[in-house]
Amino acid sequence: MTMGQSTEHVVQEAYVMSKDYIRYVTGRTSKAAPTVTSAALRHAGDDLLLKYPIFFKRWPRVFKDVCTDNACDYLFKILDEHFRPENPWQKKELTWSGILSIYVLAGQLAIHCQKNGMESVLEELELRVGLYMESKVCPGIRDKGGWSGFVERYAAKEQPEHTVIRACCGVLLLLATMTLTYHIYRRLH
Structure with a gap:
């Protein structure tokens, strides 16, 4: 496998995970996860919800100003603030838990939009989260050797x-x- 193919797989997987996870949390799919990485994401998201339900109760308050016109931009503003390094010359270390938080936060926004009559935003959100991952996160995932570390950390364990x-x-x-x-x-x- 050449580096170009490996890089392409990293990006493709980011888009698949975005689409699958947002559809999964909004109940718009009942199919099994399409990839092992998506299955690991579903498992990790469900696990977070079970272990830390109080954390998820605050999102409706955070998303109170979200409307159809600004939902995606609102999400990326939060993400950019969270992942901005403390000093401009530093590079923020991207961890697997940080990558998980991007998808989980996007899922929470999707749920909020669905509950508040903004379902028209969901497909755009799926695509734009994939684009965000491709431009801001996939280079770091390539440096980590692909998605295998994510699967290893978050897949359901026996x-x-x-x-x-x-x-x-x-x-x-x-x-x-x-x-x-x-x-x-x-x-x-």
Whole structure:
């Protein structure tokens, strides 16, 4: 794979995640996530909502001045302020949690728009979040080697209990197979 193909994948994935996540949180899709990165984003967003519901209660107040004409610009103003380095000569370090926050905030704005009769903004929001990611975030993701770190950090992990149960079932299956093989062998000889 050439660098151009890798770069293109990073950008394509950013657009897929934008479209999928906004449709997911607004209930406009019931399909499974189209990529593992989108699935990780859905899982992480749901996990945040479950663990920190108080954090999400403040967004309607923050978005009170949003209207159809300024929704996307309002979002990007918040994001640009958040990701601006403290000093002009510094570069703000972009973390996976920061990247997650872009999508989650866009999702919260989409929910706000949907609840307040501004559904016409949702498709534009999907596209413009993708454009924002492409221009401001994807270069940093390329430097990180692509989306694999995001998936590693945010994909649903198997519960330890399930791992133990699966191991026990495997051992029982192996013992049953060995016992059956032994009895068949004894009957034949």
